[in-house]
Every structure is written in structure tokens, then in C-alpha cells.
Amino acid sequence: MDIAQLGNPILRNQAKPIDSVATEAITQLAKDLIATAEANNGVGIAAPQVSESCRLFILASRPSIRYPHAPKMKPTAVINPVILSRSTEMVKDWEGCLSVPGLRGLIPRHQEIEVEYTTLEGDRLRQTLTDFVARIFQHELDHLNGLLFIDRLETTQDLYTEAEYLKRVL
Numbered sequence: 823m824d825i826a827q828l829g830n831p832i833l834r835n836q837a838k839p840i841d842s843v844a845t846e847a848i849t850q851l852a853k854d855l856i857a858t859a860e861a862n863n864g865v866g867i868a869a870p871q872v873s874e875s876c877r878l879f880i881l882a883s884r885p886s887i888r889y890p891h892a893p894k895m896k897p898t899a900v901i902n903p904v905i906l907s908r909s910t911e912m913v914k915d916w917e918g919c920l921s922v923p924g925l926r927g928l929i930p931r932h933q934e935i936e937v938e939y940t941t942l943e944g945d946r947l948r949q950t951l952t953d954f955v956a957r958i959f960q961h962e963l964d965h966l967n968g969l970l971f972i973d974r975l976e977t978t979q980d981l982y983t984e985a986e987y988l989k990r991v992l
């Protein structure tokens with residue numbers, strides 16, 4: 823699927839809640855998102871990034887060229903997510919985004935979050951997420967609220983080009 827890039831107004835919209843989960847359209851969108859994340863070495867992707875303004879994203883952490891240290895997990899569709907609680911501890915680490923190509927930023931996120939979301943099967947789950955997976959969840963949830971990682975920079979000095987990041991950090 824085509825990925826909307828920085829400047830496309832769809833990335834700045836508040837995405838709409840999904841009323842009925844177990845539909846062909848939602849199942850297909852989740853499948854397409856998983857395939858798109860995989861094809862682009864992403865560890866997550868949100869529906870607004872493929873111009874579908876609804877509250878669905880994919881968590882798909884796995885090691886790749888873009889994120890060699892990412893933990894491996896089964897791609898998971900996350901529907902109508904909320905964060906119930908956040909640790910006061912913040913951690914800064916590097917993020918990129920398929921909608922912001924060529925840039926990496928050092929972004930502060932809560933180290934641990936308690937979350938709730940609906941699965942593709944229609945179950946409402948509650949989970950505690952930590953570290954890198956918690957980071958992806960916060961990044962993707964921001965997409966549903968029209969926010970990008972660059973909005974979370976503490977200083978523009980924490981913004982690198984991908985080339986400098988690969989040379990100096992990785």
C-alpha cells in the first residue's frame with residue numbers, strides 16, 4: 823500500500839473509532855498493513871499512514887535492517903487502543919517512521935504502559951508493555967491522534983538524517 827508522507831494532511835487527523843471489528847474490510851486492512859510494514863522493514867504501522875483514518879495499528883516488532891535490536895513478536899492488530907496508565911520513568915531512544923523517510927530522532931517515551939485494545943477476533947485485552955514494544959505502541963497511538971515522532975523531540979539537535987544515524991549511532 824502507498825504510505826502517506828510528512829505534509830499529507832491525513833497524518834494530522836484524529837482517526838475515527840472502529841464500530842464493528844469482525845468485518846471483511848477491517849480484517850483485510852489489518853492484513854494489508856502487516857504486509858506493508860514487513861515490505862518496508864517497519865516495526866509498526868498505523869491505518870492513517872495508508873490513508874485510512876480509523877483507530878487501528880499493527881505492532882510488528884522484529885529485527886530488521888532498520889531496527890537490528892528489535893525483539894521478535896507475532897504481528898498484532900490493535901484496535902481502538904487506550905493507555906490506562908503510564909510509568910513516570912521516561913526513556914529516550916531512537917525512532918524512525920515510514921511516513922517521515924530519511925530521518926531518525928531521539929524521543930522520550932514512558933518506559934512502561936498499561937494498555938487496553940480490541941483484537942481482530944473482537945476480544946478486549948489488557949496488557950502491560952515495556953521498553954521497545956511500549957515505545958512502538960506510543961508511537962503508533964500518536965498516529966491515531968495526528969501526532970508524529972518529530973512532535974515529541976525535546977530539541978531539534980536530537981534529529982539526525984538516517985545516513986548520519988547509521989554512521990554514528992547504530
Ligand code: ZN
Nearest residue numbers: 918919920921
Ligand atoms: Zn510512524
